[in-house]
Amino acid sequence: MTTPDVSPAETPAAPMPTLSVLDLIPVRSGQSTGEALRASTALARTADELGYHRYWVAEHHNTTSVASTNPPVLIAMLASATQRIRLGSGGMMLPNHSPLVVAEQFSLLEAAFPGRIDLGLGRAPGTDALTRFVLRGQEMEDADQAVARFPQYVQDIAMLMRPEGVEISYGQRRQGLRATPNAVSVPTTWLLGSSDYSAALAAQLGLPYVFAHHFFGEGTAQAIARYRDNYQPSEAFPEPTTFLTVNASVAETADEAFRMAIPHIQSMIALRTGGPFNAQRTVDEAEEIGFPDAHLSMVEQIREKWIIDDTTNAQRRIAEFAAEHGVDEVMVQPVGGALASDPIDAAPSREKTLRLLAS
Template identity: 60%
Template sequence: MSERHPTLSVLDLVPVRSDQATADALSATLDLARAADSLGYRRYWVAEHHNMPAVAATNPPVLIGLVAGATERIRVGSGGVMLPNHAPLVVAEQFALLEAAFPGRIDLGIGRAPGSDPVTTYALRHGAGGVDDEAVSRFPEYVDNVLAMMSPQGAALGINGRTYPLRATPAATSTPDIWLLGSSDYSARLAAQKGLPYVFAHHFSGTGTAEALALYRDNFRPSAELGPEAAEPRTFLTVNAVVAETDEEAERLALPQLLSMLALRTGQPLAPQQLVEEAEKVELAPAHRDLVDGMRGRWVIGSPARARARIQELAATYGVDEVMVHPVAGAHVGTEAATGPARVETLRLLAG
């Protein structure tokens, strides 16, 4: 890895604060995307989560269309589509159409996790005609199907001795970049086997990153079908970030998301993200303080110089030239509901 600063990208879960309606959260996301575009960030990815009061990123293809239409040059993609929740043909059609509308700007990041609790997962997958175990066990096959159906040649389905062609679009001239995402070694092995680029969810897991990336790099096999870009392993790092003019203000702005993650990890009732002043009134149970401190230590929190140095350190540690920051800064009481100024400021200060 070179000594230059890594290229920066953005991950967005479209957070919903206690003072926001969904429409406000979406407006704030579009502001953030436009800022990332103008500041020179490489890509802007949105997640897939379901039935969570603090997260509005439930439908990546719809969000990607909104973000790509509101920006000019930045690559826009999913971080990621949880493929077992969906029919492969539907995913292929959605992203082939996005690629046709915004050629050369679309990334399809694919994950295997449900993106929600077991009950919601059942509702998603049962409604699609599948069951959880089957959907997960067929994940490698589903990935192959998406790849084939989005290619200009399409895929072939054999029915009663006849071959039936399946194409995601009738006249594809380009295809999105496809990435595999994961928080365990499963997707690292699969990405290496298929010659696909791979991203480990460091922002969520925080542990096992080095092992997963080493497994991916050591076992990578180039794919002739995917072209010259698939000749070498490709990866980057994801990290939660809060940047403000002072370390003290950054620590304050990080607290609402720290409490949201604490609730998720300890099985507490989920709620919209608190405002900073609301979060500061919360008394942490002694058993939870170490958990919060552990998360805080893995995030990038601080003044611009401190944050940039930390990102440079992380990039060097994991051997990557790109870091995707998840801007998790909260908001103060009195912030206009349809905005997220501290998240925009995180991107501005990191970009220098």
């Protein structure tokens, strides 16, 4: 009796994770700050309508191609323009700010939009030395100390945002201090990082953690493992809680997805090689310039690490990426550029990426 041929069982496809959005509020050539803000507002509405889970804005200063200078202001604007999506900072760079100011800002946001606010905190200044000095209004030595005080600042913010606040010894007396008069809920605090430092601190404090995979695309597995292996359960988060970020450009074909990503790729290469970091080019301008031979290997590395693909393959790669790292949420930074013919206050390519991934 012959044994019938049996095809090996196909490996089940990885499930699509929950999707969220990271936005740096890019400013392209010929575009004003107000027009860039209107484009991002439309993008946030699209994410809200499509069922994306959260929408975070970054903090960058004194950069000609990025308008996300003030996350609390942007969060208020975007929360008012949307219905259900969570809004947050990706992140507030604590060395630049007083802990009390951050606690006050996010306590007010939570009061205005209860259950929809995330406070992502980062340790890096995220800007140049001059801007860092002006932001703090202090000597540079004090700004360096602010980085070293990051663990204490994180805990100070958490205590200040509690409904009961905190009591502090001041002179000969003790005085109560709270971020807002009568809080009934608090924002969810996340620690952000691109190294092992924040992973270890988040584990120690029992806080959610996000590794900035979209920035370099390296060290992700090590950081996540360090966080999970050393996690100390907290009342709010008995289990480690994390997701990952990734850059994405999605179109009907992989070639078109790459074409739309060229302006952002050129900006990232300029950042890494010390080149000029100007307003982001349109796709038309970027195609005309292209890439010098010396940068082609870097372009290929970026294509491997980013999600630049057609719809089917982009969805598959995101699902596999989430499964590889054991996360059930992926935050996408849509990096498609704009055509010269696109409306100046819209971002059709970035919106298309969100629509195709959610399809």
